[in-house]
Amino acid sequence: MTHTKISMAQALNQALRDAMHADDTVVMFGEDVGALGGVFRITDGLTAEFGENRCFDTPLAEAGIVGMAVGMAMNGMRPVVEMQFDAFGYPAFEQVVSHVAKMRNRTRGRVQLPMVIRIPYGGGIGGVEHHSDSSESYFAHTPGLTVVTPATVADAYGLLRKAIEFPDPVVFMEPKKLYWAKEEVDLTEDQPGIGTAVVRREGADATLIAYGPALPVALEAAEVAAAEGRQLTVVDLRSVVPFDDETVCAAVRRTGRAVVVAEASGFASVSSEIVARVTEKCFHSLAAPVRRVTAFDIPFPPPKLEKYQLPSVDRILDAVDDLQWEDS
Amino acid sequence: MTTVEERLLPSAEPVCLIDQNGLPHEHPSYELPTKAALLDGYTELIRGRRFNDQASALVRQGRLAVYPSSHGQEACQVAATMVLKEGDWLFPTYRDSVSIVSRGVDPIETLTLLRGDWHSGYDPYAHKVAPQSTPLATQLPHAVGVAHAARLKGEDTVVMALVGDGGTSEGDFHEALNFAAVFHAPVVFFIQNNEYAISVPLAKQSAAPSLAHKGVGYGVPGERADGNDLAGLLAVLGQAVEKARAGEGPQLVEAHTYRVQAHTNADDATRYRQDDEVTPWLDRDPIQRLTTYLEQQDWLDDDVRRQAEAKAAEVATQLRDGLMPEPEVDPADLFKYLYAEETQQLREQAAFLRDELAREEA
Ligand SMILES: Cc1ncc(C[n+]2csc(CCOP(=O)(O)OP(=O)(O)O)c2C)c(N)n1
Ligand SMILES: [Mg+2]
Numbered sequence: 001m002t003h004t005k006i007s008m009a010q011a012l013n014q015a016l017r018d019a020m021h022a023d024d025t026v027v028m029f030g031e032d033v034g035a036l037g038g039v040f041r042i043t044d045g046l047t048a049e050f051g052e053n054r055c056f057d058t059p060l061a062e063a064g065i066v067g068m069a070v071g072m073a074m075n076g077m078r079p080v081v082e083m084q085f086d087a088f089g090y091p092a093f094e095q096v097v098s099h100v101a102k103m104r105n106r107t108r109g110r111v112q113l114p115m116v117i118r119i120p121y122g123g124g125i126g127g128v129e130h131h132s133d134s135s136e137s138y139f140a141h142t143p144g145l146t147v148v149t150p151a152t153v154a155d156a157y158g159l160l161r162k163a164i165e166f167p168d169p170v171v172f173m174e175p176k177k178l179y180w181a182k183e184e185v186d187l188t189e190d191q192p193g194i195g196t197a198v199v200r201r202e203g204a205d206a207t208l209i210a211y212g213p214a215l216p217v218a219l220e221a222a223e224v225a226a227a228e229g230r231q232l233t234v235v236d237l238r239s240v241v242p243f244d245d246e247t248v249c250a251a252v253r254r255t256g257r258a259v260v261v262a263e264a265s266g267f268a269s270v271s272s273e274i275v276a277r278v279t280e281k282c283f284h285s286l287a288a289p290v291r292r293v294t295a296f297d298i299p300f301p302p303p304k305l306e307k308y309q310l311p312s313v314d315r316i317l318d319a320v321d322d323l324q325w326e327d328s
Numbered sequence: 329m330t331t332v333e334e335r336l337l338p339s340a341e342p343v344c345l346i347d348q349n350g351l352p353h354e355h356p357s358y359e360l361p362t363k364a365a366l367l368d369g370y371t372e373l374i375r376g377r378r379f380n381d382q383a384s385a386l387v388r389q390g391r392l393a394v395y396p397s398s399h400g401q402e403a404c405q406v407a408a409t410m411v412l413k414e415g416d417w418l419f420p421t422y423r424d425s426v427s428i429v430s431r432g433v434d435p436i437e438t439l440t441l442l443r444g445d446w447h448s449g450y451d452p453y454a455h456k457v458a459p460q461s462t463p464l465a466t467q468l469p470h471a472v473g474v475a476h477a478a479r480l481k482g483e484d485t486v487v488m489a490l491v492g493d494g495g496t497s498e499g500d501f502h503e504a505l506n507f508a509a510v511f512h513a514p515v516v517f518f519i520q521n522n523e524y525a526i527s528v529p530l531a532k533q534s535a536a537p538s539l540a541h542k543g544v545g546y547g548v549p550g551e552r553a554d555g556n557d558l559a560g561l562l563a564v565l566g567q568a569v570e571k572a573r574a575g576e577g578p579q580l581v582e583a584h585t586y587r588v589q590a591h592t593n594a595d596d597a598t599r600y601r602q603d604d605e606v607t608p609w610l611d612r613d614p615i616q617r618l619t620t621y622l623e624q625q626d627w628l629d630d631d632v633r634r635q636a637e638a639k640a641a642e643v644a645t646q647l648r649d650g651l652m653p654e655p656e657v658d659p660a661d662l663f664k665y666l667y668a669e670e671t672q673q674l675r676e677q678a679a680f681l682r683d684e685l686a687r688e689e690a
Contacts, residue, residue: 035600036527057528059497060464088463091498128393129447130462267673296677298666303393303444304657308681315684 003186008156009179012042012118014187015160016080020050023078026164028055030065030082030118039084040120040179062092066117070099073113073169080164086121086133093138100169101144113169116160121149122213122263123310124177126303133300134264136212139171140240140273147240148194149173151215153183155238158191166194173240175213197244199251203231206257206320209248209274211237214261214311221261221316230320240270245277252278253285257323259293261311266294288324336549338540342584343564344554348612350620358563363627369406369558370622371636373615376402376426378640382647383425383439387593391651393444396423400556400588403614404520406430407561408488411569417456419471419489423520424460427490431455435643436650445655464495468504468517472578475513486572487515488565494525496539505546508578515578516568517548520555522587527600543580555585556614559621586612659685 006014020026028043034057037044046055058065062083069079083089089096096117103113123132139147146168150156156174163170192198200215201222210218215236222232233251237244252258258278262271275290293311301309345360346352352360361369380399387395398405405426409418412431420428428438433450440449441460448459458474461467471489478485495501496519508515519539523530536542540550549571553564561583568579586609590597622628663670663678 031525032527034527037599039526039595057532059533060494060525060528061497061499063499064497090463091466091500126393126444128441128444128462296662296681297673298662298677299447301662302441302446304655305445305659305662308659308662318684 003184005182005184006153007180007182008150008153008174009040009042011153011157011185011187012160012174013044013046015157015164016043016046017049019080019161019164020046020054023164025076026078026080027053027072028080028082029058029069031058031060031084033057033082038082040176042118042174043082062089063095066092066095066100069115069117070095070103070113073115074103074111078114078164080116080118083117083119085127085131086119086135087130089117089119089135092117096139096145096171097142101142104168105144112167114167116163116166116170116172118172118174120174120176120179122175122177123300123306124213126306128303132306134262134295136171136173136240137264137269140270144169145241146170146194147173148238149175149212149240150238151175151178151210151212151236153181154185154187154189155191157185157187159194159238162191162194170194173212177213178216181216192238195239195242195244197238197247198236199233199247200236201232201234203233203255205231205255206259206323207233207235207251207255208259208261208316208320209235209237209251209278210261211240211270213263217311217313218261218316221313221320224313225317225320232320243273243277245281248274248278249281252282252290256285256287257320258286259291259316259319259323261293261316263295263311265297266292267297269294288322291319291322293319336544336547338538338550338552338582342552342554343560344557345559345563346557346617346621348556348617350617350624352559352621355563358560358567361559361562361566363625365410365562366559366618366622367627367632369410369562370618370628370632371639372406372410372430373402373558373618374636375639375643376406376430377615378644379426379429379435379647382644383442384589384593386647386651392439392442394592394594395442396592397589398423398426400609400613401520401522401585402426403558403561403618404518404555404583404585407558407565408490408518410562411565412486412488415456415483415485416569417458417471417474417485417487419458419467419474419487420460421464421467421490421492421495422460422462423492424490428457428460429643431457433457435646439647439651443651443655445657446661465491465498465500465504468500469507471515472504472508472511472513475508475515476511479511479513484573485514486569487513488569489515489517491517491519492525493519493521493523493530493533493539494528495519496542497533502546505543505548505578505580509546509548512575512577514572514575516565516572517543517578517580518565519580519582520585521582522555522585524587524591524601526591526595527597529601538582540580540582548578548580550580550582552582552584555583556612556617558614558618
């Protein structure tokens with residue numbers, strides 16, 4: 001199979017198309033996902049190709065969308081639903097937390113919910129209020145949910161295919177600022193599964209742990225650091241839940257220093273969980289406290305101010321500089 | 329004695345007092361507004377249209393992040409505020425900038441959200457206009473709360489709560505209607521049914537006979553009006569406001585209009601609708617029909633025209649002058665206004681950013 005240059009949006013679209021070809025029970029629905037193909041065009045052409053029964057618009061109600069997906073999953077289908085934007089998924093929160101997350105547990109495994117909730121998330125697109133939230137921590141905090149987020153085009157395809165095949169509900173967080181990022185990829189190449197983190201760059205001096213929209217920033221920082229003489233490992237989490245302690249801790253133990261990079265606010269977040277885990281498990285390998293580069297603990301700012309909120313290469317390098325090098 | 333059906337069900341046809349050809353029609357329940365009201369409305373419509381088109385032009389010039397225009401829906405926008413008294417409240421959405429300006433809010437402050445220098449630019453108490461709500465229908469329970477509080481305080485406030493056709497599918501719409509009915513809250517729920525929620529046409533949004541029928545299940549009287557007929561809207565909304573103020577509880581009004589442009593500048597409507605669907609609506613334009621009627625009455629003299637044009641030109645100039653310069657933003661604002669008392673953590677984060685910016689400058 002040859003490599004083709006495609007965007008993350010196209011890879012996601014292809015994943016949906018291939019999943020729908022592979023399995024008749026896969027259905028896609030949500031707001032504007034039919035004729036329009038979704039506001040980000042992730043479902044482009046699916047209704048035309050598979051018909052109204054397989055990819056369709058719903059009335060405008062997120063609780064209804066997720067609730068109906070629960071019922072369809074209970075009755076033998078594999079629904080994939082789209083929340084139009086991060087902050088517009090909140091009306092569905094009750095369904096997600098009280099039902100999607102708990103169904104297997106409350107029925108002692110008798111009812112499974114093989115469903116996927118796709119959520120475009122994060123900033124970096126100059127969106128006005130309510131269009132740039134990082135909502136992953138709410139879901140990661142909820143036991144019973146599997147939470148994954150691709151940061152590369154290949155993973156967008158691979159992880160979405162795996163999410164749709166997964167026996168349990170997956171919250172699939174799509175970094176919207178990366179939708180248009182293009183890469184040469186071979187989509188037939190198998191990608192690591194859900195629950196596996198991947199080392200994107202090797203370096204002996206310190207480890208950057210990042211996921212989703214923060215990964216390209218971390219990689220860029222590692223590039224700059226290398227030019228300045230410091231070699232950084234970059235771990236791409238990919239799967240927030242389940243969490244790959246092994247890969248993350250192995251990298252941290254190898255390097256003895258770590259910075260977690262995330263686009264979400266830091267307080268009580270995925271990034272704080274990573275720091276806690278790394279500190280608990282790798283304490284004796286650490287030469288310095290684990291640092292974080294996250295957003296401030298404020299509502300996502302309006303477009304004219306968002307640059308101050310997003311993790312930057314400079315902030316990452318500053319945090320790396322702070323890892324008590326002089327003591328070693 | 330009126331029957332339940334008579335009390336709750338909307339008219340069989342949307343109320344229309346001046347049709348698309350500018351011809352007046354008698355209606356058993358509604359009277360044509362006065363000449364003065366129609367002339368005021370004319371001026372407001374002309375100004376509202378200019379506001380919409382100027383704002384859209386400024387998006388193309390990169391001066392606004394996005395603009396959801398109410399072009400073609402100006403009769404709804406203007407009527408919603410014309411029927412209110414000073415002490416009343418307006419609860420608008422992202423599409424209702426013209427309504428907000430018509431209420432007296434500064435045009436530039438109105439567009440702060442869409443320019444992207446802050447989330448809401450005006451003082452909600454100054455003109456009793458709630459911040460524009462983007463999460464659909466979520467503002468409606470707030471509207472009920474404001475109305476209920478006013479009742480408890482013995483004030484005769486009425487709250488005008490705006491929502492789109494798509495928004496009526498959200499749970500919050502239904503909860504708000506039910507709460508308003510149970511608490512007898514003086515709210516007028518005003519649905520601007522422009523037939524689309526982004527790409528989703530009304531037929532896929534609801535199977536109800538009309539959106540005004542959605543009140544029935546909650547005991548809220550529904551009515552519907554031609555959304556491009558300012559005269560009919562003023563009469564219907566005016567009566568709804570009066571009833572709410574008189575203690576008859578919440579009212580639901582659906583205006584049947586049409587979104588003649590794309591959802592926003594970022595949307596491509598050719599992906600989901602044909603031009604020949606839009607064309608007939610251009611003939612139903614709210615300004616055109618009112619102009620024809622006023623001309624036929626010989627009420628549209630040069631003074632009125634000149635005054636309307638002057639107000640339109642003024643708002644266009646305000647927008648250009650106000651939006652052309654890059655707005656000044658202060659990163660320190662990011663940490664303000666979160667809590668009545670700033671937390672230690674936020675103070676530290678503000679100091680971090682201050683320090684970072686100082687180093688960048690050095
Ligand atoms: C809770 C929520 N879900 C989704 C959206 C995204 N969205 C913004 S506008 C819109 C369509 C709204 O249609 P309608 O209520 O008819 O209002 P209109 O835009 O036509 O004025 C959608 C789906 C949102 N803003 N809020
Ligand atoms: Mg609409």
